Amino acid sequence: MNEHQRIITNIKSDILNLCVNLEDSSSFNEYFNSFLHSLQQHFDITKSCFLVYELDILKPLMTDVAQRNFTGIPWSLVETYFAAEKVVDVPYFLNEKQEFKDMTHMMLVRVGKKSPAGILLFQQTNKWLDFSKSEYTEDLVDVFSKASTLMMENQEVRLNDSQYRKLYNMTELFHSTMDIDLILQNVLFTIRENFPDLDVELILSNDQDRQTTIDIKPFDYLSERPSTIEAFVSGDITTELAADLDRHLLNAPIKGRQAIYGILQVSAPKTFTFTSTQKEFIRMLAQASGNALENAKLYHQSHRLISDLQLINETSHRLNMKLNIDEMLLFLQKQLMKSFQPMEMCFVFKVEDYYKLTDSSTELFKTLDGRIYIDHVQKHFEHTQDSLFIADFSRLLAEDVKYKSMMAIPMIVEESINGFSIVLHRDPYFFSFDSFKLMQSLIQHSSLAISNSILRNRLQDMVDRDHLTKLFARSYLDSFVEKSLQNDDSGMFMLMDIDNFKRVNDTYGHQVGDEVLVQIGAQLQGSIGTRGICARWGGEELAVYIPNILDNEAYKIAGQIVSDIPKVTNPKVTISAGLITWHRAQRPEFQTVFLHADTALYNAKNNGKNQVCMFDESMQLQP
Numbered sequence: 001m002n003e004h005q006r007i008i009t010n011i012k013s014d015i016l017n018l019c020v021n022l023e024d025s026s027s028f029n030e031y032f033n034s035f036l037h038s039l040q041q042h043f044d045i046t047k048s049c050f051l052v053y054e055l056d057i058l059k060p061l062m063t064d065v066a067q068r069n070f071t072g073i074p075w076s077l078v079e080t081y082f083a084a085e086k087v088v089d090v091p092y093f094l095n096e097k098q099e100f101k102d103m104t105h106m107m108l109v110r111v112g113k114k115s116p117a118g119i120l121l122f123q124q125t126n127k128w129l130d131f132s133k134s135e136y137t138e139d140l141v142d143v144f145s146k147a148s149t150l151m152m153e154n155q156e157v158r159l160n161d162s163q164y165r166k167l168y169n170m171t172e173l174f175h176s177t178m179d180i181d182l183i184l185q186n187v188l189f190t191i192r193e194n195f196p197d198l199d200v201e202l203i204l205s206n207d208q209d210r211q212t213t214i215d216i217k218p219f220d221y222l223s224e225r226p227s228t229i230e231a232f233v234s235g236d237i238t239t240e241l242a243a244d245l246d247r248h249l250l251n252a253p254i255k256g257r258q259a260i261y262g263i264l265q266v267s268a269p270k271t272f273t274f275t276s277t278q279k280e281f282i283r284m285l286a287q288a289s290g291n292a293l294e295n296a297k298l299y300h301q302s303h304r305l306i307s308d309l310q311l312i313n314e315t316s317h318r319l320n321m322k323l324n325i326d327e328m329l330l331f332l333q334k335q336l337m338k339s340f341q342p343m344e345m346c347f348v349f350k351v352e353d354y355y356k357l358t359d360s361s362t363e364l365f366k367t368l369d370g371r372i373y374i375d376h377v378q379k380h381f382e383h384t385q386d387s388l389f390i391a392d393f394s395r396l397l398a399e400d401v402k403y404k405s406m407m408a409i410p411m412i413v414e415e416s417i418n419g420f421s422i423v424l425h426r427d428p429y430f431f432s433f434d435s436f437k438l439m440q441s442l443i444q445h446s447s448l449a450i451s452n453s454i455l456r457n458r459l460q461d462m463v464d465r466d467h468l469t470k471l472f473a474r475s476y477l478d479s480f481v482e483k484s485l486q487n488d489d490s491g492m493f494m495l496m497d498i499d500n501f502k503r504v505n506d507t508y509g510h511q512v513g514d515e516v517l518v519q520i521g522a523q524l525q526g527s528i529g530t531r532g533i534c535a536r537w538g539g540e541e542l543a544v545y546i547p548n549i550l551d552n553e554a555y556k557i558a559g560q561i562v563s564d565i566p567k568v569t570n571p572k573v574t575i576s577a578g579l580i581t582w583h584r585a586q587r588p589e590f591q592t593v594f595l596h597a598d599t600a601l602y603n604a605k606n607n608g609k610n611q612v613c614m615f616d617e618s619m620q621l622q623p
Contacts, residue, residue, distance in 0.1 A: 204262035256294030342423035349419035469521030492554035
């Protein structure tokens with residue numbers, strides 16, 4: 001046996017030992033390092049590297065940190081060099097690379113017509129030069145090619161077996177749970193376990209309920225990369241070499257039977273190439289998670305639907321109990337707060353040609369900052385009756401705003417907008433589309449009840465108030481005084497009559513007389529405010545009642561009213577007034593209050609008019 005034959009026999013023995021002794025868990029890197037040791041032993045080759053063939057790209061096997069900067073070369077650039085031989089000189093463009101400047105030869109590692117396993121680059125030695133002239137060179141290349149190809153195929157089979165076992169186990173878990181957090185956690189864990197050097201991100205569409213504590217990114221058509229949008233719309237995997245990120249992205253749609261729920265985005269270094277096997281594994285993982293997510297979503301939706309129907313039924317029932325408008329809005333506010341957890345909310349009603357903010361609104365909307373949202377919604381409803389669902393309000397304005405998420409629902413009665421409700425949250429994409437639909441249902445079911453309450457209030461107001469002066473009517477005054485006599489500690493009642501009012505009507509006409517009544521009514525309401533009530537007693541007689549007031553203050557207010565009337569009327573008129581006060585120690589009868597006030601008014605008239613008289617018992621003795 002000559003020396004060259006002995007070397008090839010020993011190398012074959014080394015390779016056989018490698019294949020037999022390497023454990024199932026061993027990687028191709030370990031096999032290749034062992035083979036390099038054999039080359040060094042037999043040929044003194046110390047400088048070498050292996051370029052792996054992946055999807056028509058030759059990329060370095062990561063055995064040397066220095067090779068990590070090399071991004072790979074197309075197979076087509078070197079394929080022609082192996083047209084005649086399997087061991088050739090290294091081409092110039094590889095020698096120009098810092099990583100390969102010392103390499104002199106390259107060996108094609110390929111079995112038959114199969115795709116190449118890769119090429120071996122090495123620095124020639126005297127022993128190799130001598131061996132390469134022998135008849136055993138091609139035999140060495142074939143042995144190394146067959147062993148390397150076998151090792152790579154075995155490793156891929158083991159890797160696929162491991163991955164699909166994990167995928168099977170994860171699928172079993174998915175079918176046994178409705179916990180969305182657990183599903184998403186396992187998706188991330190499986191990807192990171194199989195691709196520890198890659199980054200992964202879950203991008204979920206905004207129609208998902210905010211039931212997860214997992215760190216996810218909301219899907220946003222306005223900001224997502226085109227390849228991500230394409231995967232979401234088409235339902236197919238897309239890849240992208242993102243130069244701005246210096247990364248290679250793979251987008252796998254998370255889809256169930258009914259819809260696509262998001263994107264599983266895997267990010268790798270730009271030198272990384274996703275193999276077809278890796279793509280298929282990620283696709284199957286994304287689809288399994290999509291089916292599980294869909295099942296969990298449908299499960300939660302069914303429970304949510306029952307809860308929503310109960311909420312709508314409860315709301316409709318309560319709102320149809322003939323509550324007043326303030327009670328209705330307070331109840332509805334609690335329901336919206338409980339269901340959607342907004343940070344701010346408001347109710348706005350249309351009064352003639354303008355919108356009026358209600359007291360049930362949070363403090364934000366009573367400021368200039370809150371007016372931004374109301375104005376935007378108001379302008380929207382000037383052109384359409386469609387509800388507003390805004391995931392990030394700051395994108396609609398040139399300026400930044402504090403609250404990003406918004407839902408605005410119109411209150412429609414008889415095909416006209418009667419008002420609207422707004423809920424806000426600071427975080428963008430806070431409200432789900434399910435929440436939006438539920439709020440629409442709640443407001444729609446509430447609109448008619450609220451509108452009926454407003455109409456009842458207006459009708460009652462028409463009954464309770466005088467149509468000319470807008471002061472309360474006599475019937476309302478009677479009821480108010482009767483309740484005050486039962487519940488309050490004191491009170492004053494002032495009955496007034498316009499002096500010589502017939503002369504005003506005869507001189508200027510009844511239209512001017514009506515205007516004088518309106519002027520006096522406005523002055524009384526301005527003077528009394530919310531302390532008491534002002535009423536039209538009948539004809540040119542007016543009345544004021546104030547509960548819980550001291551005698552001296554009552555007389556002072558009455559005197560001020562008599563003094564102010566000539567100043568605010570045109571033509572100028574005066575009034576005469578009778579005043580009575582009472583205390584809880586001696587509560588008068590209901591009819592007695594009016595009788596005594598009328599008696600005091602009679603005295604004011606007889607004593608020269610344009611004055612107020614306080615009732616005294618002696619007035620009853622006068623003829």
